[in-house]
Amino acid sequence: MPLQETDHIRLAAHQCSACWKCFDVCKNRVFRKIDLPWHKHVCISAPERCTGCRACIRQCKYGAITPASEPQGTKARTLNPVGTLANIALLVSGLATAISGLAIQVGFHLGAASRTVRASIHPSDLPALTVWGLDKPQWGLFHKVAITIFSLLLIQHVILRRSWYARLLRRGSPSGHPQLLWLTVLMLFVAITGLVPWGLTLLGGSPHLRFMLVEVHDKLALPLTILLILHIAQRVPRFISRAQRRGNR
Numbered sequence: 191m192p193l194q195e196t197d198h199i200r201l202a203a204h205q206c207s208a209c210w211k212c213f214d215v216c217k218n219r220v221f222r223k224i225d226l227p228w229h230k231h232v233c234i235s236a237p238e239r240c241t242g243c244r245a246c247i248r249q250c251k252y253g254a255i256t257p258a259s260e261p262q263g264t265k266a267r268t269l270n271p272v273g274t275l276a277n278i279a280l281l282v283s284g285l286a287t288a289i290s291g292l293a294i295q296v297g298f299h300l301g302a303a304s305r306t307v308r309a310s311i312h313p314s315d316l317p318a319l320t321v322w323g324l325d326k327p328q329w330g331l332f333h334k335v336a337i338t339i340f341s342l343l344l345i346q347h348v349i350l351r352r353s354w355y356a357r358l359l360r361r362g363s364p365s366g367h368p369q370l371l372w373l374t375v376l377m378l379f380v381a382i383t384g385l386v387p388w389g390l391t392l393l394g395g396s397p398h399l400r401f402m403l404v405e406v407h408d409k410l411a412l413p414l415t416i417l418l419i420l421h422i423a424q425r426v427p428r429f430i431s432r433a434q435r436r437g438n439r
Contacts, residue, residue, distance in 0.1 A: 218239040238281065288418065293324075340381065383404070
């Protein structure tokens with residue numbers, strides 16, 4: 191979401207922790223709550239009411255509200271280009287992992303079941319099953335490479351933002367960022383349950399354990415894909431805003 195301003199304050203809503211302290215302390219009702227289950231932050235709904243008392247700035251411990259007359263000292267303005275590329279790579283690898291996983295599930299597992307029914311009705315040699323020109327082993331290799339890259343980038347992403355997660359744990363409540371928290375947890379579980387069966391296959395591990403992990407992986411992949419799409423959709427305006435500000439400088 192783009193930065194919002196009054197004549198006196200500037201709000202970076204993406205840094206808001208949804209503690210609602212600024213909303214409670216503002217006597218002029220400048221702010222409004224966005225309190226959806228997957229998306230929580232304040233926004234400036236009545237900028238003309240702001241008198242510049244700065245009570246909200248003093249209450250905000252997360253740097254989301256700063257004086258409008260001072261440079262925005264947030265990560266949105268000082269973002270490292272390398273970090274931006276890493277975030278884009280994380281999103282791309284996540285989408286590649288989701289698409290390849292869906293191709294395997296829908297194209298080959300469900301597709302194979304459909305072909306079995308057809309073959310029982312019309313027993314004949316069926317051509318090799320492919321999805322978008324790739325067979326199952328090729329999609330499997332693509333999926334493994336994508337999930338490996340995705341896992342490495344996810345680890346780097348969490349390490350770089352360890353202070354945010356530490357702050358979240360200290361607060362003792364994820365209510366401010368439920369979508370981000372669930373997205374991170376699901377990403378970790380999907381990555382683990384996707385890579386461990388691969389390792390079991392290479393090392394000759396238990397087929398039963400491998401089957402169980404693959405089943406868990408497949409079941410978690412759908413909610414992860416939905417949350418990932420929501421995450422990307424919510425951040426597209428912010429990425430556009432950042433690009434426009436860089437272009438104007």
